[in-house]
Amino acid sequence: MIEIKDIHKSFDDNYVLKGISATFKDGMNNLIIGGSGSGKTTLLKCMVGLHAPDQGSVIYDGRDFTRLNTEERIDIRKEIGMLFQNSALFDSMTVEENVMFPLNMFTTQSREEKLERVNFCLERVDLSGKNKLYPAELSGGMKKRVGIARAISMQPKYLFVDEPNSGLDPKTAILIDELINEITAEYNITTVVVTHDMNSVMGIGEHIIFLFNGMKEWEGSNKEIAHTDNREVNDFVFASKFTQAAKEKL
Ligand SMILES: Nc1ncnc2c1ncn2[C@@H]1O[C@H](COP(=O)(O)OP(=O)(O)OP(=O)(O)O)[C@@H](O)[C@H]1O
Incomplete structure (x- = not known):
């Protein structure tokens, strides 16, 4: 379980996170959603220690990351798997x-x-035998799967994923979502996914927090989001005429 308490973060005079608190449970896909620039990635980076929050705490199973020394932080870092945008694979290295x-x-x-x-992880993401290929030889979906294999290589307790579906066609995007979902349940990982993909929200959004104006505007599940009367959530989730029409049939 990860708890974040009253996280604040500014970049000069840009006050991005204005006191965010939430609890992310084990074995669950927790989504952070919100408009472009709402601070999703900044929150994720504060959680993994890539940004230092100006105020607030990030607590990993009772251990307050923001107050630990370097060695203790490294211990938690070993328990974290990350899949960031564009898979961030090393181009000069093979898949293996x-x-x-x-x-x-x-x-x-x-x-x-x-x-x-490595072979176990590659098999888990259905890439057995692709060890010697280079990233340039892989499709976008395969790169994501290599990124997932790398993220789970250390048997993480916590998995952070930023925009897993960016650049993927809808069908491949759903396969990646399902893979993240399965791995989360299978290994009882606390997974935190930043996304603005509505298929992901509806498909794997067991627990969703919606950021707006630097604050947590709404929290709930994919079932609840379809019926919320929160105006900002509705404007965001059901932005197009097509999704509005679909909502009316729910
Ligand atoms: N390293 C940084 N230095 C200065 N400003 C930053 C930095 N990182 C993010 N910001 C600013 O913080 C705000 C939130 O950015 P962030 O990337 O967290 O938003 P986001 O919700 O993830 O957006 P998107 O959906 O477009 O990726 C933006 O105004 C951005 O310019």
């Missing part, structure tokens, strides 16, 4: 080397042990 990277960084396992883990 990319997935092995965190194991090389954080473990003292033998080469055989690491390779066994």
Whole structure:
């Protein structure tokens, strides 16, 4: 479980996060949604320590990340898997080397042990045998799956994903969502996904927080979001005539 309490963050005079609190539970897909520039990525980065919040705390199963020393932070960092935008694979490394990277960084396992883990993760994302390919030889969906394999290589307790569907066709996007969903349940991971993909919201949004104007404007599930009378949520989720019409049939 991850708890965030009263997170504030500014960049100079741009006051982006104005006191966000939420609880993200184990084995659950937690989505952070909101308009462009609403601070979703900034919140994610505050949670993983890539930004220092100006105020507030981020608590990983009782451990307050914002108040730990460097070594204690590294211990939590080892429990975190990340899949950031554009998969962020190393172009000069093969699929195998990319997935092995965190194991090389954080473990003292033998080469055989690491390779066994890499192959297990590649099999899990349906990429068995693709070890020696380079990112340039992969489709967008395959790159995402390599990114997921790398993110789970260390058997994370926490998984952070920023825009998993960007650049993917709708069908591939749904497959990636389903994969994240399955892995989250299978390994009881606390998963936090930043997205503005409405298919994801409706498909895997077990727990959603909606950011607006630097604050948590709404919180609930995908079932609840379809029936909320919160105006900002409705304007965001059902922005097009098509989605408005679909909502009326729900
Ligand atoms: N490193 C930074 N330095 C200065 N300003 C930043 C930085 N990162 C984000 N911002 C600003 O913070 C605000 C929120 O940005 P953020 O990327 O968190 O929004 P977002 O909701 O993830 O947007 P999008 O959906 O477009 O990716 C924006 O005004 C952005 O310019």
